[in-house]
Amino acid sequence: MSEPYNEEREAFLRVAESGRAAAAELAPLPRAAKDAALHAVADALVARADEIVKANAGDVARAREAGTSEAMIDRLALTRERVEAVAAAVRKVAALPDPVGETVRGYVLPNGLSVQQVRVPLGVVGIIYEGRPNVTVDAAALCLKSGNVALLRGSSSAVDSNTALVAIMQDALRGTAVPQDAVQRVPGTSRESVKHLMRARGLVDVLIPRGGASLISSVVQESTVPVIETGVGNCSVYVDESADLDMALAILVNAKTQRPSVCNAAETVLIHANVADRFLPRALAALKEKGVTVHGDALVRAYSPDVVAATEDDWYAEYLSLDIAARVVPTLDEAVAHIRRYGSGHTEAIITDSQPAARRFVALVDSAAVMVNASTRFTDGEEFGFGAEIGISTQKLHARGPMGLPELTSTKYVVTGEGHTRG
């Protein structure tokens, strides 16, 4: 704390310290109190939708002036209908079970001590995110339900929307048992303001960056606060020599084209050499029909002049677009080696009718999710039945894969005795 005086940093520390105090109040609240607060938030969002749309219009106007693409502007824009959908999502979170207080393990030791491992909130959660202002409300609702304080650091492009949304949520909380400081915006829009959050070890319990690869990698490198890495996905589909090729084609097209802009879309296809002749002509035609550019190795390029030559960068690429890298591999183990080298550890799929091949792929591929005869697109909190998702972790510590409410908790051991001392 011996750094020179910095107004933005002081403002941040006030936010973080009031957040810490709010966390102590919020943690022991019963489910009913948290659900009532969530409904109050949802009510307020609907009641004040016009205010939100008006604030959002400022962000949209600035984005347009800056020459932002219409696709990006569509992501940014809020209408009354969209605000109502955001409020409905908050009510859905209220309806989910409360993870706090759940006994994860419980047993009695031979000496009579009763040991219970119980879920508790993490405390103060910092969320750093880009783009859509609905994340402001989604993240706040998930944190609040799991007993955590949310410190929200959205994109500067959505600052007016986010300011309005947080102010309305805080106003709504004022009439509830949840302290209004449980939801706060991190002050400032500069890159420096993110740094304050990343250096707030002791005040902030965990940071969750949600956004592009460069945002996530800079947070991971610079943060002294523990980070949960999310969402970068260079997902592969491996078509085994024993694949049902109709199934493989349907899954490949789905994984690549059903929603190319998301992290669980396929970015690479690996084809066993023994089925290349039968699979690749059909696959390349089907991908072309969907407007996909294939970046292939020499073996793939032999099947079509439309295939662009792949460079080393293509194997690493998270395109998030109608592009896919393609390679013919001599063995399943070579597919695994490719994935180990270039993959991001998000989701990989094998298409095979061979039980030994499926078993080997599952055992050797070290990713958050491994799909057997299913599209990579299923790695998703909603699809997994979690009811909500704060992100998809691609790290191994704490949480891996889609994170729902339980992943926003820690545990504590509660040990009860009758005067037990250690001999």
Place this chain on the structure above:
Amino acid sequence: MSEPYNEEREAFLRVAESGRAAAAELAPLPRAAKDAALHAVADALVARADEIVKANAGDVARAREAGTSEAMIDRLALTRERVEAVAAAVRKVAALPDPVGETVRGYVLPNGLSVQQVRVPLGVVGIIYEGRPNVTVDAAALCLKSGNVALLRGSSSAVDSNTALVAIMQDALRGTAVPQDAVQRVPGTSRESVKHLMRARGLVDVLIPRGGASLISSVVQESTVPVIETGVGNCSVYVDESADLDMALAILVNAKTQRPSVCNAAETVLIHANVADRFLPRALAALKEKGVTVHGDALVRAYSPDVVAATEDDWYAEYLSLDIAARVVPTLDEAVAHIRRYGSGHTEAIITDSQPAARRFVALVDSAAVMVNASTRFTDGEEFGFGAEIGISTQKLHARGPMGLPELTSTKYVVTGEGHTRG
């Protein structure tokens, strides 16, 4: 990787990269292969005990020359009997269940997809530790059993012992299915050599520092590799107004004096004002008899001239000695506030016969373990029935409290379909 050439760093990178390669081989090994390797290690330690004792004699001689206390030398010294005890501990780890492959959750979604969350190794685990050379073997055995590669960075004071122990373990692994690179010593003894480990994000999956507060805090501050904080314990015993005072006395004396040098020993006692008159004279006499120096606030000092005046530092202190800080508090909530402010989040105990008091203390105290009518000394992997312990986490992410074999794992989702695509 644009840093200037540094021999120690290059040596470290060779270790870390061979460790990564070994991790891929080790992860899918079945339990029998890992257990056989552990028994081979135990056999080799016993067979080559003389070599180990001889290497250790070098460390002991250097420590003596450096004027190290006999207590510290006793911690460092290895005898044949101690080596046999270390080998026996390895066999005990072999007998524990294998956490890898355990299905944590498993269910079938409405669309027929089968989802299984399965335990997998973390990968490459770095352990930074001080003092006793037995940790070299203990940590390696726990990592190996849980399918993880161990990169060991012990204290420079035990470098000869650790070098011998790692060489013997590697020789033993050579005849097994476990790659010998699964257990390696981090080269170098300088402080710089620790830095290489802390900056090896991508090569090392997690760092576990085991040792004093300053070691842990420097690792936490400087590491870009995810860290699990362990072992700093400023533990408090709170004697409630409804306490059975005989029980409170027995627990306080046990928590403070049964083994003062460990992290779960009590460092602070908080006494409700309503029982101060009845409790403190007895407690101060009992502590004095055990040779404990009490650092008290003015209210405590009123009961005995032996009580030293406590300073702000005493409330924060992890003495690890026959010292204790003592304070009279007007309410249970003040005890909780004291713990929140000064505690390290390790273990706190309440002594009370009041169910509402116990419930409130458990709900409000945010520590890895909360004891009701039991000594803080029970926060321990062995006591909790884990069979072994790699450390006690005082952080909230990933693991909190005593860490056994399951805490050395991550999970992955295995999703099996029949050609499922997303609509």
